[in-house]
Amino acid sequence: MENQERIPAANASPKTFKREKARHPFDGPVDYLGRQVTVDFFDCEKLLLNDTNRIEELLIGAAKASKATVVKSLFHKFNPYGVSGVVVISESHLAIHTWPEYGFASVDIFTCGPVVDPRVCQRYLAQHLSSARSEYHEFKRGILRLEGMSHKPIAVQGIEETPVRTAPDLKGHVSKAVVKRRRSLRRGKSSARHAHP
Numbered sequence: 001m002e003n004q005e006r007i008p009a010a011n012a013s014p015k016t017f018k019r020e021k022a023r024h025p026f027d028g029p030v031d032y033l034g035r036q037v038t039v040d041f042f043d044c045e046k047l048l049l050n051d052t053n054r055i056e057e058l059l060i061g062a063a064k065a066s067k068a069t070v071v072k073s074l075f076h077k078f079n080p081y082g083v084s085g086v087v088v089i090s091e092s093h094l095a096i097h098t099w100p101e102y103g104f105a106s107v108d109i110f111t112c113g114p115v116v117d118p119r120v121c122q123r124y125l126a127q128h129l130s131s132a133r134s135e136y137h138e139f140k141r142g143i144l145r146l147e148g149m150s151h152k153p154i155a156v157q158g159i160e161e162t163p164v165r166t167a168p169d170l171k172g173h174v175s176k177a178v179v180k181r182r183r184s185l186r187r188g189k190s191s192a193r194h195a196h197p
Helices: 052-065 118-128 152-156 176-193
Strands: 032-042 070-077 083-089 092-099 104-111 133-143
Touching: 032 118, 052 070, 052 083, 052 092, 052 118, 104 118, 118 133
Parallel strands: none
Antiparallel strands: 032 104, 032 133, 070 083, 083 092, 092 104
C-alpha cells in the first residue's frame, strides 16, 4: 500500500501536480571544472553524414540551441567519406566524427559553467541527423576539490567571480628538477659543439 503511486482526484487542480525542475549539476557548490559528454548516434542519414557544410551547420546549431557562445569552427572532409570537426565555444567545445558508411556519428561535448545543457545538444542532433537511437555518457573533469571554485563563463556573464585558491602543488613556476635537466641538456649540446676531433 505504501509504494502505490498516488492517483490525483478528477477535480484536482493541475498546479498541484506541477513537476519540479531538475537541479543543474552546477547549481550550488562544485568541486570540478567541467563536464565532458560523449554521445553516439546510430542509424543516421548516411548522405548527410558525408556533407561537411551541413554537419558544420548542425553542430553550430546544436551549440546555439544549448545556449553556448560560438567562437570559431573548423571542419574537414576525408576521402572517400567521413567528416570531422570542432566548434569552439566560450564554454569549451563540441567535436564530431562521422562514419557515413555505418550511419554513425560520435560527438564530444565539453562544457564548463551552468548555462550550456549537453542534453539539448543531444536532442537537437538526434533530430537533425535522423538518428534512430543515441547513447549519452557524462563525466566530471578537473576534479580539484577547492573551496570557492568558479567558472570563467560565469564571470563573462556578469556574475562576480570568486577568488580561487591555488592548489597546494601549483606554485606558478617550473620545478627545479625540470630546470636542472634543461641546463644539463644545454651543457651537453655546447660541449658537443666544442669537442675536438
